[in-house]
Structures are given as structure tokens and as C-alpha cells.
Amino acid sequence: MKLASLKSGRDGRLVVVRDDLSQCAPADDIASTLQAALEGWADIEPRLRDRHAALLAGEAADTLPFDPGACAAPLPRAYHWVDGSVYLSHMKLVRQARGAEMPDSFLEEPLVYQGGSDILLGARDPIQAASEAWGIDLEAEVAVITDDVPAGTTADDASSHIKLVLLANDVSLRNLIPGELGKGFGFYQSKPPTAFSPVAVTPDALGDRWDGRKLHGAVDVTLNGERLGNPDAGKDMYFDFTRLIEHVTKTRPLGAGTIIGSGTVSNEDRSRGSCCLAEVRTIETIEKGAPETPFMSFGDRVVIDMADEGGNSIFGAIDQIVEKTGG
Amino acid sequence: MKLASLKSGRDGRLVVVRDDLSQCAPADDIASTLQAALEGWADIEPRLRDRHAALLAGEAADTLPFDPGACAAPLPRAYHWVDGSVYLSHMKLVRQARGAEMPDSFLEEPLVYQGGSDILLGARDPIQAASEAWGIDLEAEVAVITDDVPAGTTADDASSHIKLVLLANDVSLRNLIPGELGKGFGFYQSKPPTAFSPVAVTPDALGDRWDGRKLHGAVDVTLNGERLGNPDAGKDMYFDFTRLIEHVTKTRPLGAGTIIGSGTVSNEDRSRGSCCLAEVRTIETIEKGAPETPFMSFGDRVVIDMADEGGNSIFGAIDQIVEKTGG
Numbered sequence: 001m002k003l004a005s006l007k008s009g010r011d012g013r014l015v016v017v018r019d020d021l022s023q024c025a026p027a028d029d030i031a032s033t034l035q036a037a038l039e040g041w042a043d044i045e046p047r048l049r050d051r052h053a054a055l056l057a058g059e060a061a062d063t064l065p066f067d068p069g070a071c072a073a074p075l076p077r078a079y080h081w082v083d084g085s086v087y088l089s090h091m092k093l094v095r096q097a098r099g100a101e102m103p104d105s106f107l108e109e110p111l112v113y114q115g116g117s118d119i120l121l122g123a124r125d126p127i128q129a130a131s132e133a134w135g136i137d138l139e140a141e142v143a144v145i146t147d148d149v150p151a152g153t154t155a156d157d158a159s160s161h162i163k164l165v166l167l168a169n170d171v172s173l174r175n176l177i178p179g180e181l182g183k184g185f186g187f188y189q190s191k192p193p194t195a196f197s198p199v200a201v202t203p204d205a206l207g208d209r210w211d212g213r214k215l216h217g218a219v220d221v222t223l224n225g226e227r228l229g230n231p232d233a234g235k236d237m238y239f240d241f242t243r244l245i246e247h248v249t250k251t252r253p254l255g256a257g258t259i260i261g262s263g264t265v266s267n268e269d270r271s272r273g274s275c276c277l278a279e280v281r282t283i284e285t286i287e288k289g290a291p292e293t294p295f296m297s298f299g300d301r302v303v304i305d306m307a308d309e310g311g312n313s314i315f316g317a318i319d320q321i322v323e324k325t326g327g
Numbered sequence: 328m329k330l331a332s333l334k335s336g337r338d339g340r341l342v343v344v345r346d347d348l349s350q351c352a353p354a355d356d357i358a359s360t361l362q363a364a365l366e367g368w369a370d371i372e373p374r375l376r377d378r379h380a381a382l383l384a385g386e387a388a389d390t391l392p393f394d395p396g397a398c399a400a401p402l403p404r405a406y407h408w409v410d411g412s413v414y415l416s417h418m419k420l421v422r423q424a425r426g427a428e429m430p431d432s433f434l435e436e437p438l439v440y441q442g443g444s445d446i447l448l449g450a451r452d453p454i455q456a457a458s459e460a461w462g463i464d465l466e467a468e469v470a471v472i473t474d475d476v477p478a479g480t481t482a483d484d485a486s487s488h489i490k491l492v493l494l495a496n497d498v499s500l501r502n503l504i505p506g507e508l509g510k511g512f513g514f515y516q517s518k519p520p521t522a523f524s525p526v527a528v529t530p531d532a533l534g535d536r537w538d539g540r541k542l543h544g545a546v547d548v549t550l551n552g553e554r555l556g557n558p559d560a561g562k563d564m565y566f567d568f569t570r571l572i573e574h575v576t577k578t579r580p581l582g583a584g585t586i587i588g589s590g591t592v593s594n595e596d597r598s599r600g601s602c603c604l605a606e607v608r609t610i611e612t613i614e615k616g617a618p619e620t621p622f623m624s625f626g627d628r629v630v631i632d633m634a635d636e637g638g639n640s641i642f643g644a645i646d647q648i649v650e651k652t653g654g
Contacts, residue, residue: 039337079404079405080444082515085512103509103510105506105509105510106510111510111511111512112512113513114443116579117444118406118407118582118584118585119579119580119582128478129578130478130479130578151455151457152457152652152653176578179432183430183438184508184513185412185438185440185514186440186511186513187512188409188439188440189575189577190578192579193579251456251457251461251503251517251519252443252446252519253446254446255404255445257445
């Protein structure tokens with residue numbers, strides 16, 4: 001089953017979406033919002049599946065052509081958005097570029113940070129920044145959305161809490177990061193609002209692409225129409241989503257509607273390219289002594305997508321233009 | 328005007344509270360939750376004030392004795408909880424204890440981290456932890472709640488966005504902090520759910536205690552009935568709440584219902600004591616070479632309160648017992 005939230009108010013209007021993304025049907029009579037659906041998932045999911053089946057059968061009322069541009073993020077705001085960094089090839093490269101070794105602790109437990117979740121971007125919303133000097137970068141990621149997860153959940157018990165899978169663009173302001181991390185408290189200003197794919201998909205609808213712990217398949221990233229990378233999200237994911245859930249519930253529970261990100265997807269196989277410009281620049285630094293590729297400029301366009309065997313988008317594409325704001 | 332959320336469902340039941348905390352009246356017919364009130368504050372605030380006036384006049388329906396133990400946090404969950412560390416005397420002490428100087432950057436802009444906001448604790452909820460070895464500490468703080476705040480808001484324009492003021496206990500797991508900060512991404516496991524005072528108060532109702540930028544008055548902290556500290560929240564606050572808002576909106580807007588914390592209150596005047604055990608231990612380290620005071624044990628009780636001139640609690644007391652959980 002595929003779900004989306006059409007732009008409407010602060011929390012969107014819940015719709016079920018045809019698997020081929022051609023059409024959708026309102027479901028806000030079943031749950032007012034996706035957040036509400038996740039809070040009562042056991043009761044609401046079967047009713048959403050009935051609506052989805054009706055849509056596929058051509059029997060749903062008030063159907064609409066599905067327009068990714070009309071979509072907010074599946075959760076237009078959330079109570080918790082925690083993002084990991086679990087593709088270690090990415091972290092190894094970053095450290096290699098500055099001649100540092102990766103600490104052993106990075107192999108023992110995942111790195112995570114908590115991102116802003118009060119305002120999340122739709123897949124076609126612009127990336128807004130006041131200055132190109134901030135070093136505007138994309139980060140193509142996989143994310144999952146959970147129901148309520150108790151504190152102390154183990155990886156083995158975590159998979160059933162993953163209710164939806166989607167893609168994310170965790171926009172980063174690279175030139176603000178050194179100052180922030182240098183102060184020791186982690187990211188804040190360097191992480192403006194994150195964008196999500198138009199559609200969130202239940203694990204069962206992903207077939208073999210979802211193994212209960214991670215998503216398999218190439219994440220296709222283009223910048224201004226040129227391929228930046230297409231690494232396989234299922235390869236080289238050192239800590240899978242169940243390990244992430246174990247880590248983030250060590251000292252606290254998670255509320256329904258928590259979004260958990262993988263961090264920038266990256267493969268050891270360098271021919272698969274990169275899912276962020278920082279990694280491109282890091283490889284240039286290693287190979288040529290200095291970065292050549294600039295961060296994004298106003299007007300640049302980034303597209304993040306994953307296609308099925310038939311070449312059809314699974315989650316809908318994230319497709320964003322960088323836009324200058326005041327401030 | 329004073330507001331609270333009685334425990335009910337995930338978001339509580341909104342009530343207006345008498346200034347002396349003796350009685351409350353339901354207000355969930357005006358706004359279903361405090362979050363909803365903040366989203367439509369311009370329209371809803373006058374109606375809440377009418378209900379508050381009716382309560383004071385003895386004309387409100389369905390009034391109840393006000394029971395802090397029946398209260399959830401004013402926002403039982405929030406879309407954004409960002410906590411600063413703006414009492415520099417606290418940070419100076421911590422660094423002095425380890426022979427480090429405070430970086431100049433700490434005087435230029437505030438340190439902030441984003442805390443978990445999907446589950447916030449009521450004032451009488453237990454502090455739950457699986458192990459005393461985590462180094463369970465309290466942190467007595469002042470916090471504010473905002474409406475929608477645009478990106479790029481300056482400190483001079485920030486004050487009008489502060490709609491409510493309250494107290495917080497930003498529980499910290501001290502022994503998990505070095506490992507987490509050492510990895511560079513900031514706090515996560517070391518910050519379990521935060522507790523808030525039963526009541527949130529509009530700035531106008533604080534009179535001279537609120538100067539538009541910060542709260543004045545002693546924050547009284549006791550541990551197992553013994554005074555830990557009573558520093559004045561209005562003294563030595565190096566970055567006030569308007570500077571915090573300027574900082575946290577540099578690269579992104581804030582959604583209505585954002586909670587912003589001050590970090591541990593601390594005065595240069597050491598006779599005022601401390602608002603967290605880490606600071607007590609730091610002073611012991613400086614004076615005696617090693618810390619003597621342990622972190623909290625299961626069964627310990629922490630009370631955080633602020634009294635008016637007549638000795639009456641303004642926000643209601645945070646009054647929590649430390650409790651062992653499985654996990």
C-alpha cells in the first residue's frame with residue numbers, strides 16, 4: 001500500500017495511491033492525517049488497505065490523478081526525526097580526505113542526530129537558503145516511519161515497528177557544519193528542513209526490496225540532469241534500520257510517527273557515484289588534492305528517485321530547486 | 328493567564344488555571360489541545376482569556392480542583408524542542424574543572440541542541456532509567472513556547488513570538504555524554520524525555536518577572552528535600568530568549584508550539600548553589616580534586632519550583648522520583 005499527504009493545512013490530507021502512482025483516493029475519512037493513522041495503525045491500516053483495494057478495483061470515490069507536486073511530505077510535520085549515518089564508506093572517505101582514521105566506536109554503534117521535524121518539505125518544495133556561501137548540499141537517504149516503540153527495544157524486535165518506507169533529501173549547509181560540530185553540541189543551523197518523497201510505502205508492498213531490515217535498490221540522484229550517483233541502498237548499510245531502532249530506544253521510547261533516516265547512501269564501489277556533493281568533493285580531494293565540484297547554487301535542481309524493475313518510480317521523485325530567500 | 332494540559336490521550340485536555348493554582352476549568356471546547364491553541368493563537372487566545380476571566384469570577388462551568396499530579400506537560404508532545412546552554416557561569420565551571428578554556432565562539436552565539444519531543448513528561452511523572460550507571464542528573468531550566476516564527480527573525484523581532492513561559496527538568500544521563508559528544512554528532516541517548524512544570528504562563532501574567540527577553544526570579548531546586556540551588560534565572564543569562572530565537576531561526580522557520588529552553592540555570596554567585604549535579608560535582612572537583620556528590624539513585628526525588636513574592640508557586644512544582652525500568 002502506498003500513502004501520501006496532499007498539501008492541506010499543517011498536516012496534509014491523507015490519500016491512498018495506486019502502485020503505479022497514476023491515481024489516488026481520499027482516505028481522510030478513515031484517519032484525518034497520516035500521523036493519526038500511525039497512532040491507531042492496528043485498527044486503521046486494514047481500512048486503508050480496503051480503500052487501496054477499492055482504488056485498484058476502480059471502485060473508490062472521489063479519485064484524483066496523482067500529482068507529486070500537490071504532495072506535502074507524507075508527514076508534513078513529525079514529533080521526531082532522527083537521522084543516522086550508517087553507510088560507513090561515506091564516513092571513511094570523509095576521514096581519508098583529512099588524513100584521519102575512523103574511530104573503532106563507529107563500528108560498534110551508529111551515529112545519529114536529531115533533525116528539525118516541525119517543518120518538513122514536500123518532494124517538489126524548493127530548498128530555501130539565504131546564502132550560497134552556506135554550502136548547500138543534498139543528501140539522498142532512505143527513511144522509515146515507526147509506530148510507538150518501547151524503550152529498550154532490541155534489533156530483533158524492531159522490524160515490526162517499521163510501518164512505512166520512503167526517500168529523503170536531508171539538506172545540509174556544509175559550511176556551517178565545522179563551526180557547529182566544533183562547539184560539540186552537534187548539528188542545528190546546518191540542517192534546514194528535510195524533504196521527503198511524495199509517497200510512503202508499506203514494507204509488504206516493496207516485495208524483495210525490503211528484507212525486514214533495509215531497502216534494496218539503486219537510489220538515483222541527478223543534479224541539473226546529470227547523474228551524481230545510483231548506489232544500492234541495500235549494500236554497505238553497516239547498521240540497518242533495526243539496529244538504528246535499538247540504538248535510538250536505548251534510553252527512551254519513540255512516539256508513533258517517528259521518522260528514522262539512514263544518512264547519505266554510499267557504496268564501496270565508487271563507480272556507483274555519490275548521493276551528496278560533500279562526498280564528491282572528498283573524492284576529488286583524495287584524488288586531486290582539492291575539491292572541484294561546488295556546492296549547489298540558486299536555481300540548481302536535484303532529483304532523487306528509485307525505480308522498480310519496469311523503470312517506474314516506487315516512491316515518486318524528490319525534485320527540488322534551490323531558491324534564495326531573504327533573511 | 329495560566330494554562331495546563333490534563334492527562335488525556337496523547338495531547339492532553341486543555342484547561343485554564345487560576346493564578347493561585349487552586350482551580351481549573353476545561354477549555355478544550357475552545358481549542359482541542361494546547362498545540363491547536365498555539366496554531367491559531369490570535370483567534371484563540373482572547374477566548375481562552377475570557378474563560379480564564381470567567382474562572383476567576385466563579386462563572387466557569389465544570390471547574391475542577393487543580394491537581395498538578397493530573398497534569399501532562401503543557402505540550403505532552405511537541406514538534407520541536409530545542410535547548411540552549413546560555414548561563415555561561417555553568418559552562419565556565421565545567422571547563423575550569425578539566426583545565427580547559429572556554430572558546431571565544433561561546434560568547435558570540437549560543438550553544439543549542441535539539442531534544443526528543445515526541446514524549447515529554449508531566450511534572451509528577453517519574454524519571455525512568457534502566458541503570459544508575461548512566462549517571463542520572465537533573466537540569467533545572469526556564470523554557471518558552473512560541474507561535475510560528477519565520478526564518479531569519481532577529482532578536483529585536485523575536486519577543487512577540489514568545490507566547491508561554493514554563494519550567495523544565497532536562498534530565499541528562501551524564502555518563503553517556505562523553506561517548507556521544509566524542510563521536511561529534513551531539514546528544515541523543517544522553518537526553519531521555521524532559522519534564523515540564525504543570526502550568527505554562529503567558530508573559531503578561533508574569534508582571535515584572537518577564538522583561539520581554541528573560542524570566543527573573545529564583546529557581547528553587549531540592550534533591551530529597553535538601554536545597555541544591557536557588558539561582559536567579561534573570562541573572563547571568565548571557566544569551567536571552569530573543570537571542571536564542573534569532574540563533575535557531577537563522578536557517579529555518581519554527582513551527583507553532585516550538586519549545587525553547589535556557590539550559591541549566593546558573594549564577595556567578597556561588598552561594599546560590601546549582602541546578603544540576605554535574606555542576607555540584609564540578610565545583611567539588613575544583614575545590615577538592617574530585618567529585619563527592621553522586622548522580623541520582625533510584626528513589627531519589629527532585630523538586631524544581633519558582634515562588635512569587637507571597638511564596639506561592641507560579642508554574643506549579645516539577646516533582647519527580649527516579650524509577651528503575653527494564654530495558
